Amino acid sequence: MAHSSPELDPTLLLGRPLRAIPTDAGDSQLSGRTVLVTGAAGSVGAALVARLIHRGAEQVIALDHHEASLFRLGRNLGNPQNLQLRLADIRNSQKVRRILAETKPAAVFHMAAYKHVPFGESEPDETIAVNVLGTIVIAAAAAEAGCQQFIYPSSDKAVNPPNLYGATKRIAESWVLAHASATPMAAHAVRYVNILGTSGSVIETFAQQALEGRSLTLTDERMTRYWMAMDEATALLVHAIGLPSGSCSLLDVGDPISVRTMAGRVWTHTRGDRSLPEVSITGPRPGERLAEELLSQSETVTHCDEDPVWRVVHSRRDECSASALKMVEQLEAMLVDSSADSIRARAMGFARELQ
Numbered sequence: 110m111a112h113s114s115p116e117l118d119p120t121l122l123l124g125r126p127l128r129a130i131p132t133d134a135g136d137s138q139l140s141g142r143t144v145l146v147t148g149a150a151g152s153v154g155a156a157l158v159a160r161l162i163h164r165g166a167e168q169v170i171a172l173d174h175h176e177a178s179l180f181r182l183g184r185n186l187g188n189p190q191n192l193q194l195r196l197a198d199i200r201n202s203q204k205v206r207r208i209l210a211e212t213k214p215a216a217v218f219h220m221a222a223y224k225h226v227p228f229g230e231s232e233p234d235e236t237i238a239v240n241v242l243g244t245i246v247i248a249a250a251a252a253e254a255g256c257q258q259f260i261y262p263s264s265d266k267a268v269n270p271p272n273l274y275g276a277t278k279r280i281a282e283s284w285v286l287a288h289a290s291a292t293p294m295a296a297h298a299v300r301y302v303n304i305l306g307t308s309g310s311v312i313e314t315f316a317q318q319a320l321e322g323r324s325l326t327l328t329d330e331r332m333t334r335y336w337m338a339m340d341e342a343t344a345l346l347v348h349a350i351g352l353p354s355g356s357c358s359l360l361d362v363g364d365p366i367s368v369r370t371m372a373g374r375v376w377t378h379t380r381g382d383r384s385l386p387e388v389s390i391t392g393p394r395p396g397e398r399l400a401e402e403l404l405s406q407s408e409t410v411t412h413c414d415e416d417p418v419w420r421v422v423h424s425r426r427d428e429c430s431a432s433a434l435k436m437v438e439q440l441e442a443m444l445v446d447s448s449a450d451s452i453r454a455r456a457m458g459f460a461r462e463l464q
Contacts, residue, residue, distance in 0.1 A: 134351030148221030150178035272396025276460035287430030295354035302335035
């Protein structure tokens with residue numbers, strides 16, 4: 110499949126200018142330091158690695174479990190001297206701890222995750238093992254190695270999650286923020302919306318269909334989503350470093366855009382004409398909802414000075430943090446011999462308690 114979506118102008122798809130996110134504080138803390146990125150060969154991970162390399166990091170440790178993608182990352186970046194490729198699964202605690210102890214990064218950006226909603230519904234044990242337990246492995250190893258900053262990307266799907274993927278993001282987000290008060294290492298959560306240019310995304314699907322002149326497939330014409338550009342996604346991560354430990358931040362991305370509208374924009378800018386695409390409605394997939402939410406019933410936002418970034422304030426944070434620590438232990442025990450249905454139901458219930 111040709112990957113056309115990253116070449117599309119994000120301002121044309123978003124219908125707005127890119128947000129100017131201040132990153133001076135974060136960039137200064139990362140300059141001349143060693144930084145580790147998990148999931149480094151993924152879409153956002155690779156963009157972040159490139160940013161770190163070109164913004165003055167002394168050494169970037171790119172950790173990923175997918176051999177071909179990791180090799181491709183190094184090749185695409187020209188295998189610079191300040192890039193170290195490390196092949197490891199984040200669930201391998203012994204290997205992860207060894208890498209962190211050897212490299213002693215000043216900051217860890219934990220980008221590794223299983224993200225496809227249908228797989229989360231059918232294979233909840235795998236998604237929990239990576240998205241929740243893998244996060245704990247990385248965070249614990251980072252703290253042991255004397256890391257100063259731990260940055261975790263959460264998702265708008267963690268708000269009142271309709272699916273297992275969103276539930277894992279909520280549980281992990283709550284655990285990371287709880288961990289922030291239990292260790293000298295600063296920890297931050299960044300709550301993402303849909304990011305343009307990610308591999309396997311609906312934008313990539315629309316672009317390929319447009320190139321081939323095929324009808325665009327929508328699950329439901331009423332569906333809306335919040336969107337952000339790849340540059341905004343990476344900048345938001347670096348911005349978080351300048352915030353107090355325990356921060357949860359969210360970019361002001363404006364109003365949601367209907368997926369039908371976004372499909373039309375992709376069609377127009379991919380084909381370079383004003384022809385109207387045919388649309389096929391396929392029906393919603395398991396775990397999908399019509400509209401995303403940015404905040405739960407217990408959350409409000411405050412602005413970070415004059416930045417286009419919101420700080421998420423959770424009125425039940427202490428209570429939820431304590432609960433998240435206990436939930437993780439129960440989920441880990443369930444993965445040994447529980448059915449997929451019971452694992453999914455328990456994780457979904459846990460996530461609802463953390464809203």
